[in-house]
Amino acid sequence: MSTQTILPIDRQSVTERSQASREPEWMTAVRLKGLELAGTLELPKLEKTRIDRWNLESYGTYRAPGRLNGTEELPEAVRSLAGDSAQGNQLIQKDSGTVWARVSEELASQGVIFTDLETAVREHGDLVQKYFLKAVAQDENKLTALHSAVWNGGIFVYVPKNVTVELPLQALFVSEEANASFAPHVLLVAEANSSVTYVDNFITAGNAESLVASSIVEVFVKPGAKVRFASVHNMSVNVTDLSYRRAVVENDGSMEWIIGEMNAGNGMSDTTSLLKGDGSFSDMKVICVGNGEQKLNLTTRNVHFGKMSSSDMITRAVMRESATAIINGVTKIEKGATGANGQQTEKVLMLSPGARGDANPILLIDEDDVKAGHAASVGQVNPDQVYYLMSRGISKEEAERLIIYGFLAPVVSEIPLPQLEEQFQRLVERKLGQ
Known part of the structure; x- marks a missing residue:
């Protein structure tokens, strides 16, 4: 071509x-x-x-x-x-x-x-x-x-x-x-x-x-x-x-x-x-909100070469309407990276029947003396949580909104600039139609 x-x-x-x-x-x-x-x-x-x-x-x-x-x-x-x-x-x-x-x-x-x-x-x-x-x-x-x-x-x-x-x-x-x-x-x-x-x-x-x-x-x-x-x-x-x-x-x-x-x-x-490097550290926090006909492919990756290196990654994705997201988390520990510790979590929350989210945690380990772990989940808003909040006098719409913001909070709370955090909140509200 x-x-x-x-x-x-x-x-x-x-x-x-x-x-x-x-x-x-x-x-x-x-x-x-x-x-x-x-x-x-x-x-x-x-x-x-x-x-x-x-x-x-x-x-x-x-x-x-x-x-x-x-x-x-x-x-x-x-x-x-x-x-x-x-x-x-x-x-x-x-x-x-x-x-x-x-x-x-x-x-x-x-x-x-x-x-x-x-x-x-x-x-x-x-x-x-x-x-x-x-x-x-x-x-x-x-x-x-x-x-x-x-x-x-x-x-x-x-x-x-x-x-x-x-x-x-x-x-x-x-x-x-x-x-x-x-x-x-x-x-x-x-x-x-x-x-x-x-x-x-x-x-x-x-x-x-x-x-x-x-x-x-x-x-x-x-x-x-x-x-x-x-x-x-x-x-x-x-x-x-x-x-x-x-x-x-x-x-x-x-x-x-x-x-x-x-x-x-x-x-x-x-x-x-x-x-x-030995003792090197990486922390990743990623948030994604998809709507309409969007197609998204998001990869986070930590590759360990150094001894006693450590990493953590957290990804939160919210999908609505017909949006599709592929969330890939990759932790790779190379041979010789003794004492390395790699952890990852991917979670996808789907708000519509037509939405799709795939969480793909991947561990590639070429060294014995290491720690590595992953957690992944894909699901909808928990009806028990909605019911609990409604029992406290909160409307269903407000209950779902609170649950979604709680789901995204681990990333939003880490934004280091006030005006950017405020803009982030507005974007989430707009994309969720709230």
Whole structure:
């Protein structure tokens, strides 16, 4: 299959795009290699999901928007997510490029780099090149290859050794103009004994038609570092959301994922921690609410290489109407990872007769001296719980709502930014028709 049948881009346009952005030669070469690989590699094979039947051709065209003078110029639907334009550290990407940046002098004085990835490629090229596409391989499949050719905007975070970033770093990715390409790449490096919280939000504010949103996150957690990564995806029904998130965690490093999959259209996400170091730790919390005709395939994965490494993952999915979700939890303990401990729980709550949810816990153990466990359940709202609450004077509708929120609470309560948590609550209510 030629790349021309997949997206409206060719070798010349890739080269011109790279040169117009004043990218170094090595990045131009990466993009061209990605385009070449896309013509030969296959799509990823997902559990019980025919991704080849999805819209995977409408990547749009690169359209760099003008800069904003302030967050008040954002579309009304996303303005509240930007918060106070005078506080915090924040980057905003609209469509194919960055339109707003606010970085405090204190952050810069600590040696922290927080900028869009396109700028980082020009100004911190050696550092970016060292890590770019090293956690998610360019040749992993057709989707990763295409992303490497068309990525735009994105975020680069670098936290020096022994530095603690007190306030969360925030990014807002907004798709507004129809047929504008939307492919952010987030690259985060936390050096030894550093600490940082990063929060982002993906949202559709315009009338995106048959658009593929392609995003990749790469996180590198050095020895003793702590990274907390929270992300909520809220793209429209016409957007196919394809997301790869991957962290490489070294000795005694800690990686925490808090993910909200709240899209209205079809979506695939793969969130993985590679526990390379001894004593490394990964914690994943994922929430998903599906409705309409959505088809979702969500994978969380912890791979243990280091001795005494530990991991935990919790996934909660609520399906209504005719939505379908395949929830995969994978714990892999490699040979030599003695003393490793991997735990996982997947739960799916179905609210409609036509909804479908599959929970697939997978343990792959190649070492004897380890602990591993899993729990999975798929079911409907417990009528006994509804009856109990109704016996206390609560209406049936309110009782079901309380049960659903209690079901989702283990993830919602962990969101590290108040306005994001509030938005999360609103999204849940909207998707549940409440």
